[in-house]
Amino acid sequence: MKDAGFFKRVFSLIYDSLAVIGIILSLSLLLVLVNGGTTEENKFASLIQFLIITFSGPCFYTYFWLSNNGQTLGMQAWKIQLISNRNGLSVKDCLYRCFISVISFLIFGIGYFLILFRKDNKSLSDLLTKTQIIDLKKT
Numbered sequence: 001m002k003d004a005g006f007f008k009r010v011f012s013l014i015y016d017s018l019a020v021i022g023i024i025l026s027l028s029l030l031l032v033l034v035n036g037g038t039t040e041e042n043k044f045a046s047l048i049q050f051l052i053i054t055f056s057g058p059c060f061y062t063y064f065w066l067s068n069n070g071q072t073l074g075m076q077a078w079k080i081q082l083i084s085n086r087n088g089l090s091v092k093d094c095l096y097r098c099f100i101s102v103i104s105f106l107i108f109g110i111g112y113f114l115i116l117f118r119k120d121n122k123s124l125s126d127l128l129t130k131t132q133i134i135d136l137k138k139t
Contacts, residue, residue: 061094062094097129112124
């Protein structure tokens, strides 16, 4: 099994980001409608909005990785798949991978750029969670 390269991963991430943004916007619209369509400052609504923004991505990725054989929508389009080097993916593995990915991205993408310098194309998320993203066309 050959690990997926940098560009396939990035393009898959961009594809999935569009889906996550759509989910966030849909849930935010629903929140505005439930809130009566007002723009008044509401601490409870602000908390709910924060939770929507914070957890939409991890929920999206975890759901797809666990229920769709390790593939999100973007991963299906780019023919790549997340697999575990242990006994399969768990909720803990998926959430931990999401957390590490966000931290890697916030630190100038260093965890992703690691892929460019390693022969095995592993990112920081791959190394720390003992998972890998494989290229299905090269297996």
